[in-house]
Amino acid sequence: MESSQSAGNRTVQVRVMRQENPNSTPRWELFEVPYRPNMNVHMCLLEIQERPTTIEGSQTTPPCWEVNCLEEVCGSCTMVINGRVRQACSALVDTLSQPITIEPMSKFPVVRDLVVDRSRMFEELKKVKAWVPLDGTHALGNGPRYSQEEQSTAYVLSRCMTCGCCVEACPQYGPGSAFIGPAAINQVRRFNLHPTGALNKGERIETVMGPGGITDCGNAQVCASVCPKEIPLLESIAAVARDATVHSIRRWFGK
Amino acid sequence: MAQPRVIVVGGGLAGLMATIKLAEAGAQVDLLSIVPVKRSHSVCAQGGINGAVNTKGEGDSPELHFYDTVKGGDFLAHQPPVRDMTREAPNIIYMFDRMGVPFSRTPEGLIDFRRFGGTLHHRTAHAGATTGQQLLYALDEQVRRFEADGKVTKFEGWESFDPVLDATGRCVGVVAMDIRSMEIRAFLGDAVVFATGGLGAIFGFGTNSVVNTGSAIAGCYQAGAHYGNPEFIQIHPTAISGGDKLRLMSESVRGEGGRVWVPKNPKDNRSPASIPETERWYFLEEKYPLYGNLVPRDIASREIHHVVYNLGHRVEGEEAVYLDLTHRDPDYLTKKLGGVLEIYEKFKGQDPRRVPMKVAPAVHYSMGGLWVDYKQMTNIPGLFAAGECEFQYHGANRLGANALVACVYGGIVSGVTSFEWAANHAKKAPASTVADSALSRFRERTKAISARGGAENLYAIRRDLGALMVRNVTIVRENSELVKTQQKLVDLAARTRKAPLPDQGPWANQGLVHALEIENMIDLARAITAGALARDESRGAHYKPAFEKRDDAKWLCTTKAIFTPDGPKLDFTEKIDISLLPLAERRYDVVPAHAPKPSIGTASGSAGAAH
Structure with missing residues (x-):
């Protein structure tokens, strides 16, 4: 029963594909979030959700994504991370090159941001x-x-x-x-x-x-x-x- | 008779089972779920499902399962429904076997069973170590069949908020929101079954999934449904650390021989492999020679908490204990526990077949939930509840592998009884205006939330709620802290009213959904805290050092929380039905004299026999 703690001043850079609705044009946003031990891509998104400010300092909306079990048994948080399709929960930051790029799956209609309709x-x-x-x-x-x-x-x-x-x-x-x-x-x-x-x-x-x-x-x-x-x-x-x-x-x- | 229409809210094991029973009986079912039902939290159940099939010839029987469950729950569950559930458990396992669940097999091709906590028998059927996932998939497949036949309509991506009550106070539907289009509408029917699972998210991080906020049942509670035994929250003894979730390491790890230990010397920082056997302390085996590492979860969690926090033992400097499987054959472990070990490997980067796991207690399950009668109906007529969101089967502490059986059994019962209710009470189509006030109330609420301004951050409030509840309302409870917690919850609720939405968009606005949920979570947190404060005894998962003993003279009663705008009102007038098993001391170090004996011979063995 621990709370997360940040480790020094290390940060993680994350590029997120944003798309407001099924008909709008996608665009990239770049964020910098504090690094935490055992961090996964879902935790990066949580950081952005709480403080949705891009690296250039402009306010934006929290990104939308699907997530549930967080242990790779429900399939919800599937997205394309650094060009490879996988679950955000088991994509550990320590194993990913930065900036980490996050995109929605391409074979399904985008609902919003990283949420697709499967x-x-x-x-x-x-x-x-x-x-x-x-x-x-x-x-x-x-x-x-x-x-x-x-x-x-x-x-x-x-x-x-x-x-x-x-x-x-x-x-x-x-x-x-x-x-x-x-x-x-x-x-x-x-x-x-x-x-x-x-x-x-x-x-x-x-x-x-x-x-x-x-x-x-x-x-x-x-x-x-x-x-x-x-x-x-x-x-x-x-x-x-x-x-x-x-x-x-x-x-x-x-x- | 018109074909009854029943609304089922929640698509985990309980909701899907209720849906199947309703569809079989001939009802038209609308099934609502926040997530596609195949992604429900039931997938996280790992170790197995209990049913006394006596495959191992140990003389196990449903009567012993009943006894273990009542004793495991420290005598707080009404006994008749628990007995009925344990009698039905073998049939439930056979039903899943017929659906094609790949249960682990014995050499003879029968379903294999393993040990779990709080029993001395091999009673737990399992599909590797992803049993919940496999059971959920089986029900998902059966529901899909009914869907293809037009008997079930799924509404995935719809979150339910408020029940719709007619002028007589009867439940005839729910107000729900499509979390993508943000459309708000009422689903009307002749009965509603809630099967929305647990509320672990109130405690921030634990073993629960993200959707387990309890929000939907908070809506029922606010509408007048009584909430039973809120203070009984299960802390699982063995989870791994993490910044987004404390991932469960199933009790089946201990069922398959896993041993819990710490270095004898609290200052010993050596790696586990270099600590000789004589310098390890297997504290559960020492204190509970009969059950060993398989004592019930409340006891194991308290002992670990004591060893780590009161006695100061650490493992390599961490506030955790070892869960050690390294003495078992790696291939056997992969076969029996692969799914769990995979999680440890993926998230911790170490192979638990070779290195002992580091684990610590984490919030896991709510024994409490909506109060229901033996037919799974709440005090609101026409509103049924099944699965973790109701209070009925586990008393003060749930035994491992009893959750799946209770979810499915509750689903069966509620499916049958809600159909009967709906058939007997079906009106011609309910007036379309019946939902008007519920709809406008909900719309007003969303408008008010959208109009909020201020400096608070919704997500920070949510983190503070979790930290507050974990600190004061988990393993050890002190009245002075609980009083402060009550006030802090009121303060948190006030903060939500100064938290602007981070997004005013009309489409897939997750911030709005979150704002609605957090208010509901705080209402349930207040009920949990009030129950914990009032109950001055220690029973099952509820432990107060100032009141060390179970107090049957005063507290052999259900806690019923009743919502008022000023906070929960508590009622203790419902005595526990102990008509089937006498009260007894709850011991796990020796066999108590009163314990029922296993049966001898082959006559009672039910393996291979259909009931």
């Missing part, structure tokens, strides 16, 4: 039917048994927090494209691996077989390298692509 990603989860279709939540006994190894695989896949890092990095994904992106494709694999989820495997595979589906992946292979949860997205895309091929052959032969 609702498209949740719509994509709807599209691929990323769920086990339960008969009901009343007591119907145990779930299926499965091995420790199967659990390990499923667990890694299911840690996706829909933060958007993978789609921000993906050259195929964006406002002009229908591609559903690696995160949603990974969910297809995750539910098709589950014993009950697999009962609807075909239906789920079909959701990624049309336009915007698995064949829109350009194999740039950058999605997995920016995933903060180290989800093997390339493996997931390959697995779903394989299943889609098998499914279409089966469908061809009417099986």
